Amino acid sequence: MLKYILKRFARLFLVLFGASVLSYALIVHSGDPLEDLRESTDADAEFQMETRAEQLNLMLPWTDQYYLPWYERYWDWLTGVLGCLDPTGAILSRCSFGETVNGGDVTAQIANAAEISLRLVLIATLLAIIIGVLTGIVSAMRQYSFFDFAMSFLMFLFWSLPIFWAAVIAKEYLAIEFNDWMADPHFSQSTILIVAAILTVTVPMIFGGSARRRVAIGATMFVYTATVMPLLDHMHFMEQPRLGTGFIIVGSVVLALGLTALLAGLQNRQVLISGLITAALGVASYFLTWDLIRGAQSYLLPVALFALAIAVSVLVGRVFGGYAKGQATAVTTLSGILISLMIMLDHYMYTWPQLLSAKPRPVRTIGATSPNLGTDDFWVVSLDQLSQLWLPTLVMMLVSLATYTRYTRSSMLEVVQQDFIRTARAKGVNERTVVLKHAFRNAMIPLATIVAFDFAGLIGGAIVVERVFGWNSMGTMFVTGLENVDPAPVMAVILFTGGIAVLFNFIADILYAVLDPRIRV
Known part of the structure; x- marks a missing residue:
């Protein structure tokens, strides 16, 4: 097992190295970082070009020399990054991800941006896994039922959503409209009837059973909703x-x-x-x-x-x-x-x-936090952060939810047809043990792969979501760096996201060996 882990760990660094070389070469050849200054009429334009050329390790264009070769610039950047592996600085240079064209410290910027992006992506991934796996198991156990067809339709709908469009819709209806409603939060009779009707249909679909049971559950939900919502309105529950x-x-x-x-x-x-x-x-x-x-x-x-x-x-x-x-x-x-x-x-x-x-308007449409909140109370500040976090999290979770639901369903359906499942049922093992202990564990093997790739994909999608919601994090760093042909911030984002991707693949490889010992061979 140790040899298996070490081999996978060594491949991790090789993949990161190859990805960083290719990415750096593409970035530095994507444009001219001095183009805006060449066209500038400022008196100190020449000095600005010298400063930027020094920051980017470029040869000055008026010296009749070419830019430094991209691989020399890459080596300078790489030695700074490798310095992070030697905190004492005795062997390698100090830890540094370089500087931006404006002289900003990329190391500090990526640390702050990564904290914001990871908070978003981790929560979205955990919620998508929990809800998606549970929904997939129920769909598989009720194959071809109304619940299965309804979930399949919804999951394909979520999977096909353009993430930028979903983010804009969420801003409009779950932020702006919600804030308007919070000015006078009361449930109208039509809203109560619509919610009651939706629950009357969906809850029996989830619980299943005979027609008589579904009718009883639906009627109970209708009466319960039509009673509780006016009561909550009377108690000013939303405020x-x-x-x-x-x-x-x-x-x-x-x-x-x-x-x-x-x-x-x-x-x-x-x-x-x-x-x-x-x-x-x-x-x-x-x-x-x-x-x-x-x-x-x-x-x-x-x-x-x-x-x-x-x-x-x-x-x-x-x-x-x-x-x-x-x-x-x-x-x-x-x-x-x-x-x-x-x-x-x-x-x-x-x-x-x-x-x-x-x-008074609790959900802002721009920014990860609210400026000038007027208090430093921990609970108010953290609740403000959560109110800004839930919309981007919801958008990313819905897009990712379909993947986990469909793969869990298909994997469970494949496993429950195996001989060992039929044998367990023939021995009289109860259905709960068959599903959770025997079938689900074997169905988790392909899911381990999906988690690794989906997490990396969510980080990429977070760049789009963060731009829509105006978060100053990795998305802003990445786009700004590309626009300025500034390799340091772009490489920091690529290295971070790439590192997360290969790390999760490494964890997935270990999970394979835990779930199925034959893989170690």
Whole structure:
């Protein structure tokens, strides 16, 4: 296994090196970086050309000499990048990705831009994987049902969406129109009826079952929606939203019961007890840590408490799981994660009125943050960042969602026809174990490849989305660098995105060996 990993790791650097050489050669030959200054009538145009030529390692054009060969300029750039592998600077030069034509430090710029872009791409990828895989499994298990046909139609629709068009539509209807509605947020009777009708049709389609069951679920959803939406309107929920203590308690118990039923079955008492203990601890932590979390000044405290919640959940599963420790640990860990996220959601909902006071139109269409917010409160600032993040995330998630859904469905359909699946069913193994333990694990092998390529593709798509939403991140660096024939910022973006792509392919190769040991040979 170690030899397998080392071979893949060595190929990683070879791919990056080849990609960087080719990219650098194409960039430096894409235009003349001094073209704008040649046509300038400024008195100091000659001095500006000298300065820029020095920054880009060019020979001066009036010396009757050619530019420095591109490979010498590439070597100068490469030695600076390789210096990042030697933080002491004893062997190589200091870590540097070069300078822009304006003298800006590309190292600092790519660090800031990458943080913004990664925040967008990681969240979009995680949501697309979770929703897409779950939808693909259900579609495969209900092949040729109305749900399967509806999901296939929607996924092909999302897959064919031009990402720039989807971003513009999202800005118009989910930002501008939403901000207008928030000036007087009330649900009209027509809106209530439309939402109730949509849920009446879609929810029974998801749950399936006999016609009588679907009719009962649809009627229940219609009555529930037609009752709850006016109640929320009366409570001014959109201006002052809260989950509340009752929802946290009921939601925690429902999560524990639902995950136990899904992963182990409610008849497994030890797993059920472990899940309920986790739910009880989650509810207790909601009350005990409220004041502590409200006083947070950065993400450090919430992240530390989240990690502690996961550790405690794992411990509960190992201690109380008995002979079913594996299933118990899975149930308690997922319960702990989801309950923690539910508690964090309640904290952000509690902060929503403060954000509206500082920012009456909560979703800006330009920028990753709101300037002049008027407060440095951690919760208000972080909620503002989330309000700016959710639209680009939604656009990128919808485009990527189709890939995971379709590949999961096709892979699951192929696996469930294998002999070992028929054998498991013939032995009397329940359908939940057949689907989740036997079929899904084998269906994950092609998905590992898709994740690697899709993540790299999302980073490329993020350049377009960031330009539409006016984010000053890697998209801006890349486009500006190309326009100015400035290789340093463009190469920084290419190296970063290329590094992420080959790294995820490397992780995919390792996952292959974990999922199917035969691949190691």
